[in-house]
Amino acid sequence: MNESDVQTIEVALGARRYPVWIGRGLLGDSARWRARLRGRHALVVSNTTVAPLYLERIAQGLDGLHWSSFLLDDGEAHKTFGNVGRALEALATSGATRDACVIALGGGVVGDLAGFAAACWMRGIDFIQMPTTLLAMVDSSVGGKTGVNLPAGKNLVGAFHQPRAVVADIDTLATLPDREYRAGLAEVVKGAAIGDATFFAWLEANTDALVRRHTTTLVEAIARKVRYKAGVVARDETEQGERALLNLGHTFGHALETAGNYTALLHGEAVAIGMLLAARLSERLGMSEAPDTARLQQLLDRLGLPVARPAGMAPEQLLALMRLDKKNTAGTLRLILWRGIGKAQIVTGVEETAVLETLAEATSVNAASGRATAS
Incomplete structure (x- = not known):
């Protein structure tokens, strides 16, 4: 990966800062993003459309860690409390401790739900955004808004929980409908x-x-x-x-x-x-x-x-x-x-x-x- 081909934008929130990396081949550049993981446990949250395309690339970068995956069905209708509960159960089953990290691999639905689960587990653990849609890259992956929908309305429940990093690999846009x-x-x-x-x-x-x-x-x-x-x-x-x-x-x-x-x-x-x-x-x-x-x-x-x-x-x-x-x-x-x-x-x-x-x-x-x- 040529560093000159990657745009890095820093989100600065007082003493807290995190990078947004934009470029090609970033999902496979694990030397860059794995340094943002602080513990031994990771949960990759993705969906049934994205995971077959990119999960193996992330798995290679997680070699040596205790990690597992949790997959949603694709679509906004699946951004629910029920699926947050299942993600939390996946963290519990893996033995995730307070230094664990949730990795959101997918679009805005995955990012919002994974970030909310990370905000809830042990009152807040790390998460990394790996947006695979243009909408998520330019909006929902940046800024720390997480949450789920209710039948009464969209995003009525959530939390502000900033990611440790945002990895926007534009190669994923080639497969985007x-x-x-x-x-x-x-x-x-x-x-x-x-x-x-x-x-x-x-x-x-x-x-x-x-x-x-x-x-x-x-x-x-x-x-x-x-x-x-x-x-x-x-x-x-x-x-x-x-x-x-x-x-x-x-x-x-x-x-x-x-x-x-x-x-x-x-x-x-x-x-x-x-x-x-x-x-x-x-x-x-x-x-x-x-x-x-x-x-x-x-x-x-x-x-x-x-x-x-x-x-x-x-x-x-x-x-x-x-x-x-x-x-x-x-x-x-x-x-x-x-x-x-x-x-x-x-x-x-x-x-x-x-x-x-x-x-x-x-x-x-x-x-x-x-x-x-x-x-």
Whole structure:
């Protein structure tokens, strides 16, 4: 592994620091990541799709340690308390002590659940994120948010628990289905839409290269998004203020995911629709201008992402789910909106009438393409 080919971004949280490594061949570079393990025990949490592809590579790096694996079925629907309990039982069976490490090998579901299990075992042990999806590389693997879903809503239970390291091996993206890859691009766009108009313009200029998965362009996009998020997390680790801005589109998006029973939409697809709904609501409230909304919709569309509420999800149902969002305060909606590209803002006391009107705008799913389209 040529060190010059690896981008290293440090997440600094006071005296606590950890690296995010981005490059090729990193899963097999055990000399790099094994040094982050402090004890003799390790549990690799993965899923039935990823493990056959990459678990053996990790196993080679764990030679000589007491390690085992715990596999989930693939999909958001499996990010449950029941599976956290099974992961904890796997730690117990292995005899894991307080210096054990959980390794999350997979996408955001695996990372969130594995990190939560690590936060719970003996009140907190180490874990390492090894994201294998673009969405996890640019978002969920960085910042220490862990948790599980409930039938009532997404990520309603969890803990802040920072990893020891993040190992983002972009070779894993070669096996990522096109739909999953495009869903990850939504989180890249989100970072630019929140706080970096220059990055947004760069994405507009490099859309074709990103869709083709051009290596240099892809590494640059991942690194820029991770640097931005690392800075926000360093200033507001537990989301008391600025970090909430990273949830642009998420209140809408989580409601969409829940309404679809975590199977109708991928997380990134829901975020894409949610961002556009947030932009339209901002415009409705007089906070932003139509040209910015149009630029966002055009970029999302060029990246192959859905841009409208799927048919069958009623505005009233979505609003009821939005009322359960963690960001709400004192029984009122607290949303992340914007004043144009790169200027996100926390807005409290949002009128539900305006939200309903935004949700009710004519939208449908194009049955021929399976993509959501706006009227």
